[in-house]
Amino acid sequence: MRANDWGGSTGRRRRLTGAAERRQFEARGGEAPPNLFMSKNIFEKIIAREIPADIVYEDELVLAFRDINPMAPTHVLIVPKKSIARLSEAGAEDEKLLGHLLLKAGEVARQLGLDKGGYRLVINNGKDGGESVPHLHCHLLGGRSLAWPPG
Ligand code: AMP
Numbered sequence: 001m002r003a004n005d006w007g008g009s010t011g012r013r014r015r016l017t018g019a020a021e022r023r024q025f026e027a028r029g030g031e032a033p034p035n036l037f038m039s040k041n042i043f044e045k046i047i048a049r050e051i052p053a054d055i056v057y058e059d060e061l062v063l064a065f066r067d068i069n070p071m072a073p074t075h076v077l078i079v080p081k082k083s084i085a086r087l088s089e090a091g092a093e094d095e096k097l098l099g100h101l102l103l104k105a106g107e108v109a110r111q112l113g114l115d116k117g118g119y120r121l122v123i124n125n126g127k128d129g130g131e132s133v134p135h136l137h138c139h140l141l142g143g144r145s146l147a148w149p150p151g
Pocket of ligand 1: 123130132
């Protein structure tokens with residue numbers, strides 16, 4: 001089930017919580033969106049400022065913060081504030097957001113001085129891609145020469 005089958009996990013539905021609302025979904029023949037009634041994932045908590053992060057950039061659409069377990073001298077995650085589990089669950093309605101995410105990743109790279117030496121952007125999607133947090137994020141890695149291909 002694509003996250004967007006729920007109309008995304010933001011907006012009006014996002015505010016519905018609890019058993020009564022779950023029954024409303026079920027009465028309409030729908031299944032309650034998993035993300036709606038479950039606790040926030042770690043990146044949603046960072047976006048909501050419920051847990052701390054070393055934030056390097058923020059605007060109304062995206063947040064960029066340093067990875068807690070850096071794989072390079074500079075390792076930043078750029079995440080959309082909208083809850084999209086992974087790239088494969090983004091839809092046509094996310095076109096502008098995804099463009100914004102990439103442009104901002106480039107801007108953050110510049111801001112952190114990675115322009116000269118170069119850098120890598122990585123999006124891990126699903127199990128085989130090595131995704132561990134189900135909230136779309138782009139890794140920005142730089143500050144050393146990176147091997148190719150990745151493991
Ligand atoms: P992925 O494996 O592509 O899903 O990437 C998830 C990344 O999130 C990993 O590189 C983790 O080190 C990073 N991460 C997990 N928890 C935190 C956190 N609280 N703050 C910053 N980065 C985190």
